[in-house]
Every structure is written in structure tokens, then in C-alpha cells.
Amino acid sequence: MMDFGFYLTPSSTIELDKVDRKAVDDLARADSGFRTCIACGSCTASCTAGVFAETSVRRAILSVLNGRDEKAMDLLSSCMLCGKCMMVCPRGINTRHLILSLQKYYNGK
């Protein structure tokens, strides 16, 4: 193949067609918070780790729904399970349970 010195640029578009729907359904069964989050940002705003390292339950949930599970795991890798986000969640999501469910699901794979 010829090298022209410039290349096709990978697309950043979220392609929902490629999302593993079974994984989303499994996770939502394990914790309904994957569905009921309303993206208010209270969790991210109250996160102790988030001011030092990219940590966000809201974005982790969204990443799961968009089929970017590695990103979801990344966003929670600095979580210390302190529980502050659980105290502020307006939808009453058990964030501790949600985070542990996510890690169990993907680490178990």
C-alpha cells in the first residue's frame, strides 16, 4: 500500500448500532441506576476524587449507555467508595451498588 503522508481520520461519533445491548440490559438489571440517572451532575460535583482525577458516576453511566465501557471503568478507577455521591443523588441511586456492579460485570469478563 502506498503512503501518502496523510491518513483516514478515525471518527469520534458514538454509534449506537454498535452498542452491546445485552450488556446494557444486564447492567440495568443489576442496578436500575443505569436507567434512572437524569444526568444532574450532583455526583460529580460532590466527588472527593473528582477534583484530582477524572471521576464521574454520571459520565460513567452515560459511557455504558453509549457502549464505551472502558471509558466507564476509567471514570471510576479513582473512586474510593466514600459514598458522598449517594447522599446527593436526587433519583436515590445506590451509587456504591452501581459502581460495584459495573466493576463486577467487566472485571468478571
Add this chain to the structure above:
Amino acid sequence: MIYEGKQKIWSDYQKEIPDDHYYYVRSCIRQTFFPASEAALLNITRNILGRDVFENEHHTTCGGIAYHSDTIPQETIMTIVARQFALMKKHGYENYVCSCITSFGIYIEILETWRNFPELEAKIADNLKKTCNLEFAKPKFVVHTSDLIYKLREEIAAKAKYKLVNVKTGQPLRVVEHIGCHYAKMFPSKGVGGAEYPYVLAGMIESWGGEIVDYPERRHCCGFGFRQYFIKANRGYSLSNTHKKFESMEPYEPDFIITNCPGCAYFMDRWQYVIAESQGKTYGENGHGIPVLTYEEVAGLVLGFNPWDLGLQTHQVYVEPLLDKLGIPYEPAKKFLGAKGQDIGCPALPSCLKV
């Protein structure tokens, strides 16, 4: 796809295109990319259809390439444009026809800007007087040459020697139409058929016997973009846009692509070579590319022009399979002969893209 729904939108966007008497301005890049297209346009409109399309040697570039590359300020390009319009007036014309989509966008955008900012218009008129000693004027109508061919499409069809039909199967050829972004996206009412479902090229194809292919990335930019292709580091973006379009049109197996923009015709043609040679992927039948033609080239073929007089030998994607489908005769030995019959040389052949 519900055809009647599109017809309804087309009827909502009918712009007025004068029948005759035009002041004509050329494209900067078309004459090198597809050198015979503009000659074909003048030949068809003047000699075959008897229209008055006047051109004089004093007109210049519209300044679009410099403007879009951020190298000249807006007032400069406005003065260039004012000079073009003044030349039109000086020669007794009020209908202005340009051969480039970038220019068309520039003219429409500038007229619209002057309408909204009359003080700017007055300043440009003053600039024009001081720099060129010309009288400021604005055209009554600005149209693109594809608008003009669209207007004359039935007259061309009446004189047609060939139809856009596969002579072997009797089926209409399947044609992808690609509209330059600056034709109607900025000002939808200035384009035949509007911006979402433009009809300017679709109308020609229908009149000449072909069938339009509507594919998901039809609206997407060809990837030309001055800032993208000028700089090598950015060229991947240009290529990626074209790639996206070809991936999207591939399942429809189009016979050829018709476009009304100099850059689109060039890049959709040339990037097929780059994609083939760097990715090993081709989009036409049996390893060929999909021929990309200007509307004048298509009109010329329909009217029975010799393909080599139309400059089809300057295309990267070889057009011979298309000519075979159309039943248009050609002499392979004369493909690379110049106007005076001299050998102009066959370019090096690609290794992956079949010719």
C-alpha cells in the same frame, strides 16, 4: 422514499433563472482540473442553444480561495466582487452567471451582507471608484452555470443523441448527485430545490433519462475545504469526508457521480485513487472507481460530443466503462492526443484502482 414528498419541497424552492443574456465569469481551478467543461458550457449555450453568454478577458478570480484561507480581509474580496459586477454593467448586462460554486456562495453572501449593512456597500462603492474608477452596480440575477444548464435541460434533452440509459439492459443509469456546499446551504432559497433536497442536478438527470440515487450521506461535504487540503497535515480530514460518502453510497452501486462544484468533482475523483492505493478499497464495478463528471461533461455526452474533446481523459477514474454503458463510441488510441493531434502522454497507471 416518497417521490411526491420531494416534489412538494422542490416546488417550494423555485428560483428565477433568466433565459438569456448573461455576463459570464470563470472558475479559477476548473480550467486545470477539468479543462474542457467551461468550453463545453460556452459551446452548448452559445452555439447549440443560441444564447448570449458574454465573457471578457478583464474579469478575475472572485478571491474566494484567499478569503476562505484567511489571507485577505472581507473588504478586499468585496471590492474584487464589486469590480466584477461593474464590468458586467459596463458591458450592458444585468444577469451574472459564474462557473464556480465557491464564487456563487461568495456573490450571494456579499450581496446579502450589503443588503444588511448598506454603509459597507457604500464604502465598497467608494473603494471601487478610487481603485478602479468604475461605477458600482449590482446584478439583477446571480445564477450558477448549473442553474443555467438546469434551465436549458429540456432543450438539451430535445437535441440529445444519447440518453442516460444502459444500452445493454435498457435500464436508466443510477446517478449520485453531489451539490457543492456553498450552492444552497448558506442561503437555501438561492438554490433550485433548496438545501436539503436540491433539484438542480437531479432535474438534469431526470430530463436526460437517468435515475437519481439518494443515499444517507448525500448532504455531506465532499471534504474539499480549502484549509483541509492546502495543508498536508490536514489532508486526512478531507480524505475522511470523501471516504464517508463513498462508504455510504457503495451499496447503491451508482453508475456515475454528477457534481456542480469544481472542488467536489476534483476530490471525489482523485481521492478514489488515494483510498484505493492506501486502503485497497475501490467503489465501482470490478475494481474500477465511480466516474465523477461535471454537469457540462454529462450534457456534452448526452449531446454526442466526442468524450476526448470533453476532456474526459483528464479524469483519474477512467470513464470508458461508463461510455460503454451509454453506448457512446470512442477511440482508445486518441485518448491522449492533444488538440493538434500530438501525443500528450499517458499518465502513470495506479496499481490498485483498475483502469
Add this chain to the structure above:
Amino acid sequence: MAKNIIVIGGGPAGLEASARLDALGYNVFLVEKETRLGGHLARWDRLFPEGVPAAPVLEKLVSGTGNTKVMLESEVLSLSRLGKSFRISLTSGVSVIADAVLMTTGFDLFDASKKEEYGYGIYDHVVTNADIEGYFRTGKDPRIGSPERIGLVHCVGSRDEKAGCRNCSKVCCATAVKQACELKAKFPSATVYCFYMDLRMFGRGYEDLYLKAQKEYGIRFIRGRVSEVSEKIDKTLQVKAEDTLSSTPLKVSLDLLVLMAGMRPSEAGAKVGKMIRLGTGDDGYFNTSDGFTGMQATSVPGLFVAGASTGPKTLPDTLSEARAASALIHEYLRES
């Protein structure tokens, strides 16, 4: 002798007001341009938030109208003041002198084909909220089939100055979430997406509906306006939007796209309003004498308004306004 009242528009507001005014002993003339009463409600299958069937609600409204003289297929030819009274003549040839007029001309549904980029009327599988209600009522719509991937687009022709409508249509969010659940119940294996800009679940029970849609029906809510729709070779749709919560463009293939067409001021109502010089705001809806205490009164004495003719309203809002207008008309006629 009982006084005459003309009610223009036989939708929910007109029906409810006619019923109340009839019960108060007035001669009520209810003018309707269509062949049937009920307005948009007659085209609807179920009502948010609980999904109550629309037909019995309409039936109850119609049956309440008592001795009201219903004039179907009648458009207003002229409406003018005659001293303190009003003279109205109708296309049916009838003329009435009335002591008060109530405008309940409602709204038009936004013509979704005006959002050209969504391809309503062009692509095979793009429908509107009204089409979905029709489908649930009749069980028939060749555009719907057995979709596995469904998208609902909020704010079609609402909050969109390009579409000529800045205002929120108020009912579409709840309608979209209701229809998303109904479609999921009808096609249990389908994935259902709602594309929204803001979710305006303001009414009693609406937030519960939203939570149910998320939790029980697994509806995926995507915050981003659909930017363009294309049809693919297999007639499915390619839909693009931005997932604004992750600031990333998003693409999905769908088998069915439902456009939440919003409310526009009624064209027929505007024609009648002009005859009597009833002013409108920039949004095209009728002006009321004030926005808090005079919502049913107008600048013309004896001319009253109720329902969506003064702006987008839910059905309960509309019916409350109809009752308020009836009380106000009663006071006006008693005093005059």
C-alpha cells in the same frame, strides 16, 4: 328570554364551555368547521400521564352539551359587532345575533414536513405523534410495521425560530414519554430512544411517568436535538444528533422515527379573530386582557377566549379555562 352565546370551535374547550353555559340556561350555538366534534382529542388514543383512553373523555364532554345547538361543517363568514351584540354568519347559511362570543379555536398541529431535514412525507418510516395516536386507535399504519429500533424526537416545530415558533408547546414532552412507553409495550423487544433538549415534566404525575419510562420500559433518553435524518438502502433511517451530555456526535439506525409535532396558532381561528379585531402576540396566539387575572377576557367587551387559542395548553388546563370563561360570561351577561 334566554340570551344567545356563540362558541366558536368544537374541541374540548368549546364542548366544556357549551355544557356549562347550557346548564346556566343560555342558548348556546357551537360552531365547528369539521364534520365532527372533539378537535384534536377525537384523533387521540390515550392521554398522559396515566394513559387514560381519550374516547370516553370526549364522549363525556359531548354528552354534557345538553341543548346546545351544534353546527358542524360551518365556518365563520363574518363576525361583527352590532351595538352591544354580535352578528355572525356561517358558511352553512345560518346567521345568529348573540350577546356574547367565546373563541375556543384551539391550535393547529405543526406541519412536520416543514422540518425538511427530518423527511416527514419523504422517508417511508417517519411519522408524527398524531400518526402514532391514529395507529393505536385503528391498528393500521403501513409506515410502522414491526420496528426493533424506535426514536422519538421532541420539539419538532417548537422552540425553533427557524420553524417560526419560539415557544414550547408544553404537551409534547409528556406525549413523547407516554408514546415511548406505549410503543415499547406494543413492541417489547424494541430499543426506544427519546431525543430531547429539556424534559419539561411539570404536571402532576408527569415525573412519575418519566421515571417509569426509564425504569420499567428502559427508554433511553438522549439529550440532543436530531440534526438530520436520511433513508438507507433497506429503507431504515440513519439519524444524527449530538449526545450533548458527552459532547460527542451520535449516530443510530432506526426502523421508525416519531416526530413530536408541536402546537401552532389555529389558522382558521386567526381568520375569525381578524374579523373582530382580536389582537395577537408575536407568537400568533390571541391576546387576553391580562396574563394573570384576565386570561379569559379580551379587549372587546362580550368577546371571551379559552383553551389553546391563547397559547399551548394541556387538556386539564383547557377544560379549566373553559369553565372559567363560562363563569365570566355568566357574570358579564347578568350585568349587561
